[in-house]
Amino acid sequence: MRVSKWLVPTLYIFFLMLPIYWLVSMSFKTTNEILGGFSLFPRNFTTENYVKIFTDPTWYWGYINSLAYVSLNTVISVAAALPAAYAFSRYRFLGDKHLFFWLLTNRMAPAAVFALPFLQLYSSIGLFDSYLAVALAHTLFNVPLAVWILEGFMSGVPKELDETAYVDGHSFPSFFFKIFLPTIAAGIGVAIFFCFMFSWVELLLAKTLTSVEAKPIAAVMTRTSSTSGYELGLLAAAGSLTIIPGAIVIWFVRNYIAKGFALGRV
Amino acid sequence: MNKTVNQKAWFFVLPVVILVAFNALIPLMTVVNYSMQETFGDNTFFWSGVRWFEQILQSDRFWASLGRQLFFTFTILFIEVPLGVAIALTMPKKGPWVSVCLVLMALPLLIPWNVVGAMWNIFALPDIGLLGKLLNSIGFDYNYTRQTGDAWFTLILMDVWHWTSLVVLLAYAGLVSIPDAYYQAARIDGASNWKIFRFIQLPKMKRVLTIAILLRFMDSFNIYTEPVVLTGGGPGNATTLLSIDLVKIALGQFDLGPAAAMSLIYFLIILLTSWIFYTLMMRNEEQ
Amino acid sequence: MAKITLNDLRHSYMPNPQSPADYALKRLDLEWRDGGAYALLGPSGCGKTTLLNIISGLLIPSHGQVLFGEQDVTRLPTDARNIAQVFQFPVVYDTMSVYDNLAFPLRNRGVPEAQVDKRVRTIAEMTDLTGMLRQRASGLTADGKQKISLGRGLVRENVNAIMFDEPLTVIDPHLKWLLRSKLKELHQKLGTTMIYVTHDQTEALTFADQVVVMKDGEVVQSGTPVELFEKPHHTFVGHFIGSPGMNIIPCQVSGGQVHVADHKIAVGNAAKLGSRNGMFELGVRPEFTSFAAAGLPVKVAKVTDTGRNRIVDTRLGNLSIKLLVENDAVIPSEGAHLAFDPGHSQVYDNGWLAE
Numbered sequence: 001m002r003v004s005k006w007l008v009p010t011l012y013i014f015f016l017m018l019p020i021y022w023l024v025s026m027s028f029k030t031t032n033e034i035l036g037g038f039s040l041f042p043r044n045f046t047t048e049n050y051v052k053i054f055t056d057p058t059w060y061w062g063y064i065n066s067l068a069y070v071s072l073n074t075v076i077s078v079a080a081a082l083p084a085a086y087a088f089s090r091y092r093f094l095g096d097k098h099l100f101f102w103l104l105t106n107r108m109a110p111a112a113v114f115a116l117p118f119l120q121l122y123s124s125i126g127l128f129d130s131y132l133a134v135a136l137a138h139t140l141f142n143v144p145l146a147v148w149i150l151e152g153f154m155s156g157v158p159k160e161l162d163e164t165a166y167v168d169g170h171s172f173p174s175f176f177f178k179i180f181l182p183t184i185a186a187g188i189g190v191a192i193f194f195c196f197m198f199s200w201v202e203l204l205l206a207k208t209l210t211s212v213e214a215k216p217i218a219a220v221m222t223r224t225s226s227t228s229g230y231e232l233g234l235l236a237a238a239g240s241l242t243i244i245p246g247a248i249v250i251w252f253v254r255n256y257i258a259k260g261f262a263l264g265r266v
Numbered sequence: 267m268n269k270t271v272n273q274k275a276w277f278f279v280l281p282v283v284i285l286v287a288f289n290a291l292i293p294l295m296t297v298v299n300y301s302m303q304e305t306f307g308d309n310t311f312f313w314s315g316v317r318w319f320e321q322i323l324q325s326d327r328f329w330a331s332l333g334r335q336l337f338f339t340f341t342i343l344f345i346e347v348p349l350g351v352a353i354a355l356t357m358p359k360k361g362p363w364v365s366v367c368l369v370l371m372a373l374p375l376l377i378p379w380n381v382v383g384a385m386w387n388i389f390a391l392p393d394i395g396l397l398g399k400l401l402n403s404i405g406f407d408y409n410y411t412r413q414t415g416d417a418w419f420t421l422i423l424m425d426v427w428h429w430t431s432l433v434v435l436l437a438y439a440g441l442v443s444i445p446d447a448y449y450q451a452a453r454i455d456g457a458s459n460w461k462i463f464r465f466i467q468l469p470k471m472k473r474v475l476t477i478a479i480l481l482r483f484m485d486s487f488n489i490y491t492e493p494v495v496l497t498g499g500g501p502g503n504a505t506t507l508l509s510i511d512l513v514k515i516a517l518g519q520f521d522l523g524p525a526a527a528m529s530l531i532y533f534l535i536i537l538l539t540s541w542i543f544y545t546l547m548m549r550n551e552e553q
Numbered sequence: 554m555a556k557i558t559l560n561d562l563r564h565s566y567m568p569n570p571q572s573p574a575d576y577a578l579k580r581l582d583l584e585w586r587d588g589g590a591y592a593l594l595g596p597s598g599c600g601k602t603t604l605l606n607i608i609s610g611l612l613i614p615s616h617g618q619v620l621f622g623e624q625d626v627t628r629l630p631t632d633a634r635n636i637a638q639v640f641q642f643p644v645v646y647d648t649m650s651v652y653d654n655l656a657f658p659l660r661n662r663g664v665p666e667a668q669v670d671k672r673v674r675t676i677a678e679m680t681d682l683t684g685m686l687r688q689r690a691s692g693l694t695a696d697g698k699q700k701i702s703l704g705r706g707l708v709r710e711n712v713n714a715i716m717f718d719e720p721l722t723v724i725d726p727h728l729k730w731l732l733r734s735k736l737k738e739l740h741q742k743l744g745t746t747m748i749y750v751t752h753d754q755t756e757a758l759t760f761a762d763q764v765v766v767m768k769d770g771e772v773v774q775s776g777t778p779v780e781l782f783e784k785p786h787h788t789f790v791g792h793f794i795g796s797p798g799m800n801i802i803p804c805q806v807s808g809g810q811v812h813v814a815d816h817k818i819a820v821g822n823a824a825k826l827g828s829r830n831g832m833f834e835l836g837v838r839p840e841f842t843s844f845a846a847a848g849l850p851v852k853v854a855k856v857t858d859t860g861r862n863r864i865v866d867t868r869l870g871n872l873s874i875k876l877l878v879e880n881d882a883v884i885p886s887e888g889a890h891l892a893f894d895p896g897h898s899q900v901y902d903n904g905w906l907a908e
Contacts, residue, residue, distance in 0.1 A: 019385050023388065243377055454637060469646075
């Protein structure tokens with residue numbers, strides 16, 4: 001293959017990796033080295049920042065909290081989206097197109113607009129500072145997304161599959177769980193990926209709806225930069241660690257990322 | 267696909283409707299409520315009609331934020347969409363490198379937004395950041411915390427870094443769905459590379475590109491966390507985008523009425539633009 | 554325009570092919586005259602599309618040469634070969650009108666607009682697209698789109714060859730007939746070399762003057778439809794062409810004599826058997842098999858009516874032998890005997906016609 005073909009993606013990936021490298025490299029530096037001046041590589045290689053995170057409960061609980069509400073949100077979003085996506089892909093019903101658009105509008109809702117009303121809403125029903133509160137709040141944008149992706153995949157499955165199953169004597173639940181879901185397993189994988197992703201990266205709502213018990217790692221980080229001075233190394237280590245769950249998830253769905261978008265319908 | 271008319275399908279969508287309605291309608295009503303009332307912080311409210319809307323629409327501050335917001339959104343769209351398409355076009359289509367490319371490119375998308383902000387904050391620091399140090403050492407007087415131009419440059423570069431991959435993934439998905447026969451036919455028809463792009467690749471990418479533009483439009487209009495962590499809206503108000511301004515008013519000054527009115531105006535702008543996109547797209551699909 | 558010669562052509566998709574099994578195309582030597590209508594016939598995966606892509610320049614063969622006339626074009630890119638190709642699934646430029654689609658190959662080559670217009674209109678007339686020239690190509694049905702693909706293949710004048718890669722796959726059965734005869738007609742009108750790839754024997758036999766039958770990357774026989782029918786060079790050809798296919802019956806050969814179940818059978822290639830002795834195969838088509846007063850004793854197992862005639866499935870032990878009989882012919886229920894037309898019965902040695 002021609003060199004020019006390789007050049008563009010390589011340069012782009014190099015550009016993407018630079019800030020990440022800087023973050024990771026900084027996480028292995030001591031605070032003194034960071035503030036002392038510019039250095040391309042950690043001179044006094046230290047894992048002190050990571051040790052602190054793994055031994056301090058406020059830090060590692062931040063991770064557990066984040067993973068907890070993200071997982072809860074993913075389960076709720078995909079579970080609710082599955083039957084809805086099936087309905088959109090198979091049936092026409094009163095107001096289906098408007099409903100679909102209305103769902104999508106919620107994907108557009110600015111978190112900033114909803115932050116305060118959410119705080120009041122979830123406080124009033126006693127869910128403030130719980131995993132469920134954040135998980136439910138994130139369904140606002142994840143459910144429409146999951147419906148959208150799953151609908152695309154389901155539309156790709158010929159209707160004959162449903163009909164054959166009924167002829168073979170399957171009841172609807174038995175068809176749906178034993179035949180249909182395995183058929184669109186790839187689509188479910190992609191939906192899980194995107195739900196996980198958008199719940200994991202969101203901070204504004206997660207921070208607003210929690211105080212102590214369910215505080216996400218991202219919020220713990222903001223506290224660090226404001227209260228305990230300028231602990232850049234620690235911040236960098238915490239930040240580096242937040243990349244890992246995402247990277248693991250991408251690795252699992254790498255073959256479906258591109259496909260998931262292509263099949264989605266607007 | 268031919269769909270059967272079945273009103274019972276509503277039962278299938280019911281969980282989604284309840285979930286989203288709970289999350290969307292109740293807060294939205296709260297916002298509408300606030301936008302027409304006045305409070306002095308003691309839980310007593312007075313009807314204020316459309317006064318807050320008038321106040322917002324007449325304030326220079328709102329128009330300035332909106333202006334910055336539009337500038338930001340269109341700048342990043344103009345950079346990210348062509349760049350993303352160009353990168354997707356040069357990506358390998360088969361082989362082991364595809365996975366490597368996709369995984370590395372998708373990485374920025376999965377980093378929590380405040381970490382993205384923090385990462386760039388550190389990366390661009392003029393004294394100890396790689397980017398800042400580099401720019402200063404080759405002769406630029408670069409300091410994004412003090413100079414407006416530098417702040418904008420960093421903000422846009424960060425967004426390009428963060429989101430171009432989304433366009434790449436979408437465009438790539440569109441490209442790999444083109445059957446080989448199209449390229450072969452074009453070669454036999456004697457088409458140049460430009461004509462292949464113009465008459466095969468671009469039309470086949472149109473749908474995914476519309477999705478890309480729509481998503482990037484919505485998300486860049488909603489952007490909050492990254493610029494707050496990076497520049498805090500500064501220097502001064504130089505990079506205060508709409509959502510930053512909104513949160514400043516709502517949570518900072520606790521001016522619920524104006525904040526709510528501004529929220530609604532803000533939401534309406536996004537909704538209207540998206541609706542136009544959506545209608546255009548549907549019309550395209552029917553053709 | 555030129556004749557096409559394939560010299561010792563071989564191709565493997567692997568970087569380092571070892572055994573013959575690694576080759577998608579195994580050794581091919583063919584010569585196609587200018588202006589002929591040829592068909593490449595074979596089951597899926599027999600290498601016919603590979604061969605087509607080598608001729609059109611989409612693939613470069615691992616070994617051997619492709620000559621157009623006297624010119625070696627093996628390594629020339631597609632656009633330098635001056636050939637046209639129509640693919641299995643319709644390829645249309647969605648954003649263009651039907652007219653612009655047809656004009657595309659000409660405009661890319663800088664043909665003057667007046668000439669483009671004339672040519673496009675001629676081709677549109679031939680392919681029944683005249684009424685739709687102004688429409689957007691994306692709005693057409695599958696067979697409309699395939700007509701555009703055909704039209705784009707035909708629009709250039711003086712191409713060395715036009716190749717068709719199973720072009721009628723997506724077309725409705727009743728339209729298939731129409732388009733097929735249209736192609737035949739166009740071939741006669743234009744006089745361009747046409748190479749038609751298909752797995753459908755009817756398409757191949759009705760379209761081509763010369764049919765090349767392929768199997769597992771090899772040419773098993775190249776000949777006129779009549780030759781393929783009357784004298785298959787390989788049991789595969791006998792079985793693949795004809796409906797039902799040729800009967801293949803194990804036989805005993807000794808001293809130039811052929812026996813099936815202890816009955817002596819007269820065969821067309823008896824003189825070629827030479828010193829062969831042992832078990833071989835006898836090939837005889839159902840068309841050349843008939844009921845007789847004496848001969849091979851069989852049991853009638855099944856009779857199928859095809860409308861024109863009847864297919865009788867008989868049994869010799871466990872072996873099925875089929876024959877075609879007239880609709881009004883009497884089918885013996887007991888003590889049936891079969892006779893084979895000696896001129897159309899051949900002995901096959903390891904699949905190949907004994908020669």
